[in-house]
Amino acid sequence: GDPESVETVVRTATALALFWHDRGHFSEGRSHLEAALTLVPAWIEAAGDQPERERALAASAVMSDYLGTMARRRGDLIEAQRCLERALKTYRALGDERGQGRALAALGSVFFCGGDFDAAREAQTLSIDLSRSNGDGFNVAGGLLLLGNIERDSGNGERARACYRETLDVCRPIHDLVGVSVA
Numbered sequence: 001g002d003p004e005s006v007e008t009v010v011r012t013a014t015a016l017a018l019f020w021h022d023r024g025h026f027s028e029g030r031s032h033l034e035a036a037l038t039l040v041p042a043w044i045e046a047a048g049d050q051p052e053r054e055r056a057l058a059a060s061a062v063m064s065d066y067l068g069t070m071a072r073r074r075g076d077l078i079e080a081q082r083c084l085e086r087a088l089k090t091y092r093a094l095g096d097e098r099g100q101g102r103a104l105a106a107l108g109s110v111f112f113c114g115g116d117f118d119a120a121r122e123a124q125t126l127s128i129d130l131s132r133s134n135g136d137g138f139n140v141a142g143g144l145l146l147l148g149n150i151e152r153d154s155g156n157g158e159r160a161r162a163c164y165r166e167t168l169d170v171c172r173p174i175h176d177l178v179g180v181s182v183a
Contacts, residue, residue: 006042007056014059017066026070033063054094061090061099069106072113080110101130101139108146117154124150141170141179148183 013036020029036059043056068083084107091099108123124147131139148163164183171179 006039010036010059061087077114097130097134101127120150137174
């Protein structure tokens with residue numbers, strides 16, 4: 001309830017999102033991230049300038065992004081898609097291409113899990129293109145891996161192999177050993 005602490009609460013929740021996600025603390029993370037998201041309008045209203053408003057919006061995009069990936073990992077594809085589309089919309093409004101690439105990759109994964117290979121392929125292709133343009137090699141590698149899986153599951157073995165080979169070409173220079181081993 002303290003208006004002075006709104007920014008601190010939102011920034012703290014945003015900073016902890018990776019921990020909750022990577023450690024599998026989905027219920028705890030979801031609870032705190034959803035509560036922090038409700039505070040973003042108050043931070044925006046109290047913001048003294050445009051850069052501060054943009055920081056608040058960026059925090060909301062990151063929280064929505066993590067809420068979406070946690071929902072996918074819980075198997076709630078509808079919630080995942082809703083959160084990730086909200087994140088993507090905010091990243092686009094901010095002109096954050098790196099964030100757009102990550103949100104599109106996560107959306108592609110949601111579509112893939114739901115069996116919509118065409119939508120998954122489209123999202124991954126857009127993600128890879130954006131990630132190449134802004135130098136996000138890890139997202140390019142992850143996108144190519146998922147694109148390979150999409151092609152594999154669609155019965156396109158040659159295209160899948162090409163994606164996996166390209167994944168290796170991207171992973172090796174950035175020392176992404178996990179990507180190399182998976183590809």
